Amino acid sequence: MTEPAVLAFDVREVSYRYNQVEALNSLSMHVKRGERVALLGANGSGKSTLLRLLAGLCFPEHGEISFLGESLTERRLQDEQFFFSFRRRVGLVFQNADVQLFSPSVFDELAFGPLQLRWPAPKIRERVDEVLRAMDIAHLQDRAPHRLSGGEKKRVALASVLVLDPEVLLLDEPSGALDPSSQARIVDFLVSCGNGSKTVITSTHDMDTLEDIADRCYVFANGRVAGEGAPLDILHNVELLERAKLIHPHAHAHARGNGAVQPHPHVHRHEGG
Amino acid sequence: MHIPDGYLSPSTCAGLAAAAAPFWYVALKRVKSVLHARLIPLISLFAAFSFVIMMFNLPLPGGTTGHGVGMGVASIVLGPWASILAISIALTIQAVFFGDGGITALGANCFNMAIVGSLVGYATYRLVAWRSGLRSARRVVAAGLAGYTAINVAALCAAIEFGIQPLLFHDASGTPLYAPYALRIAIPAMMLGHLTLAGLAELVISSGMVAYLQRTDPGLLRHTAPDAPPSIEPAQPAREAQDALRLPTARKLWLALAALLIFTPLGILAVGSAWGEWSAQDFSSPQARREIAAASHNQAPPSAAPRGLERLSSIWSAPLSRYAPSFIRSASFGYLVSAMVGVGLIIALALLLNWLLAGRPMVHAAAGGRRRRSFVEKTARGLLEATEQVLFAEDMAATSGFLQCLDPRVKLIGIGALIAAAVAVHRLWVLAAILALGVLLALVSHIPIRLLTARVWLAVLAFTGAIALPAIFLTPGAAVYRLPLLEWPVTQQGLRTAGFLILRAETAATLSMLLILSTLWTRLLRALRYFGAPVVVVAILGMTYRYMFLFLATACDMFESRESRIVGVLDPADRRRLAAASAGVLLGKTLQVSGEVHMAMQARGFRGEVRLLDELQMRPHDWLRLAAFVGAATLAVWLGR
DSSP: OHHHHHEEEEEEEEEEEETTEEEEEEEEEEEETTOEEEEEEOTTSSHHHHHHHHTTSSOOSEEEEEETTEEOOHHHHHSHHHHHHHHHHEEEEOSOHHHHOOSSSHHHHHHHHHHHTTOOHHHHHHHHHHHHHHTTOGGGTTOOGGGSOHHHHHHHHHHHHHTTOOSEEEEESTTTTOOHHHHHHHHHHHHHGGGTTSEEEEEEOOOTTHHHHOSEEEEEETTEEEEEEOHHHHHHOHHHHHHTTSSOGGGGGGGGTOTTSOOOOOSSOOSOO | OOOOTTSSOHHHHHHHHHHHHHHHHHHHHHHHHHOOTTHHHHHHHHHHHHHHHTTOOEEOTTSOEEOOOOHHHHHHHHOHHHHHHHHHHHHHHHHHHHOOSOSTTHHHHIIIIIIIIHHHHHHHHHHHHTTOOTTOHHHHHHHHHHHHHHHHHHHHHHHHHHHHHHHHOBOTTOOBSSOOOOHHHHHHHHHHHIIIIIHHHHHHHHHHHHHHHHHHOTHHHHTTOTTSOOOOOOSHHHHHHHHHTTSHHHHHHHHHHHHHHHHSTTGGGOOSSOTTOOOGGGGGSHHHHHHHHHHHHHTHHHHTSSSTHHHHHHHHHTTTTTTOOGGGGTSHHHHHHHHHHHHHHHHHHHHHHHHHHHTSTTTTTTTTSOOOOOHHHHHHHHHHHHHHHHHHHHHHHTSOOTTTTSOHHHHHHHHHHHHHHHHHOOOHHHHHHHHHHHHHHHHHTTOOHHHHIIIIIIHHHHHHHHHHHHHHHHSOSOEEEEOTTTOOEEEHHHHHHHHHHHHHHHHHHHHHHHHHHHSOHHHHHHHHHHTTOOHHHHHHHHHHHHHHHHHHHHHHHHHHHHHHHOOSOOOHHHHHHHHHHHHHHHHHHHHHHHHHHHHHHHHTTOOSOOOOOOOOOOOHHHHHHHHHHHHHHHHHHHHTO
16 A cells, blocks of 8 residues: 555546547556656647646546545545545646636635635635745735736736645646746746655646756657656657657757758757756 | 616615515525536626627617627526526626616616516527427527517516606606606607617527537537437537528528518617617717717607607697698507608718718728728727726726725715615705715815716716607696797706706716726625625626626637728628627637636635635724715705605
């Protein structure tokens, strides 16, 4: 029984269909406790679906998912005690911040989770203030969500999950469609999670920051795992990345020795460093 | 159709709110028991959607446009009970933020549109669709009819509410204190606009969106179609539904409508917008103003109906008297003919003015002359203006004037009491005093008077003034003046009733504007919570407001991008299809976002029971101010008995 407890998530041969379309096809993967894992894949490769399954928001048609050795099923989550303890320990930050920010103000947004988990009011206020300051959004606390910029929305969405201090953080493209400085803030945060206290699963197709935010990566293609390994190994596996539609062949022609290309700055490193 | 403040007596408003209460109660109970925690975000987002849909300009036959309410679609997708909640919430936000419908009349508006509309729409849909398949064309027709019937029955309710006012509420001199027109005027005047324009708009939106759902997500129609045969075969019949809107069914639908129009003798009466439904923006354009004037004058002919014929036939036969056949005074035929002629004259006049002012717009569209604004452009602009209006109110509320610094509960109760007083008093000078108090409050709260003038006073004057004007001549009583040539008598009672209607509407609109310009929405929600509004309702209101912005922005982007791609002039059928498709896309987005919002709520521990953090303390000086407000309102009611 010691072995499963080391695994935060164990996903075994899971299939899931969304409106008749296959999203996950007999997919298996696992995440250890305290590990930072990145899910790489093109749009529609099943990353978001997997994150929702891991968060217990949808349930697989076939196969099994277990969380800390305990099977994660719809039935199990009906149990109030398990529901609250699971929600407390696993937080999901959605890709679209607009769906996550549904409360009238930033303060209410942060208070939503703790309120649902029935924390006492003084503790909620204290914790919300703490997170507001930590995430540098205290000045936004009375702001309505439609008055936030894209980067602010992402930070508030992240804060609304962090307020519960979850052990496991599921992040769906946290730095997508952000300006460089907002992106850097999010990445800095993810880097700071690297001390092993939190399990972080990040879906992304941004390969520049991969080695900073992950200890291990899965590459997804067509609802299956196409490859797995350390960030650097994955980044060097051009064939795999092309197969997963993460890079486009002609954009990287020079990487295979075509010297006719003009020298230009590289957005990401191909050579280990 | 959105009844403003001051048109209905306080007892009517209270009665209708009381009548609505059990429906709300049952609806809340059912929503709670069905739970379906998914319903809370779904209702909120649907309310936001319905709100945005009410701002769409739907192109109708004859080159005009109309607005839908969306109760047909809501009752088909959500079922009647959840639809009651969604439409009520949408109406509340409209009344509070846009002054569309009064605060005291909110109960009445909810009763007519949300409750009667939803139930009638749902019943019609179930009855007509019967056991047809989820993707059958019959469901599209059923939806269209459901929307059409729902809005018309709702309009009939409103007309009856208007019509009983002069009967029940008048002072010693016989001056009607509220809506001045009796049933025989109110019913035809309301119904003509709704049987034609507003009904059509609702029909277009309901049938168009059900057709869209059949194509994209027929599962959503399952909820209200328990008898439909299970559909196993996907994909292929979807085309059928898509075509249904265009070919035989569409033709049948239009034929049925044409029949309705023929049976509605004065179908051509409506010139532009539905009677009683002009938006504030309409009043800034001379074109719309003319249309309203036209429509209001037209409203005189129906008054001639059965008994009041003598006096009115003299009005209409005046310009015709030399040519009038002898039977024109005798029968309803005379009424019809004179009304038709009157309508024809007004349409001709409107066209003439349009031609004079706009400089032959339709012919020279391409030659760089003044282009008629397309419905796409109009809608985009309307959506943008609505967003700006609310954002402006938020900015205003964040400043530090007198009202802004008051506790939201004091404001809610205090201003509410003043509005109730304005609706209740029976003396013009007391009404004027309350209005003056409103102006004073605006001054000490640094709310620009220019803003009130433009957005409230002139708009209300144009709208209510147009409705009150005929009452000056039509109210029976002592004549104080006769118009030269026409010999129409201006009665003392007529002047007074017009005065009441206008002053009441102005005062109530001013006060509710003050409330929204000085209170942040989040604080208002907390105040509501403090007064014991159900948590579910407060949560839904909050979420509706929040997603209203998202959908306004989405719809605006959609229309702007459409506008940039449209070359040349679309034919009317294409325009209708475009409008219905846009609404459909927005509906698709609504449903998708609502599903995801629900997941996001679940992910943070939501199990269907909403919890809020209440934190407002009433301090002694808050109680003092509250007492001052309530005291002023009580004094006004006592003085204005």
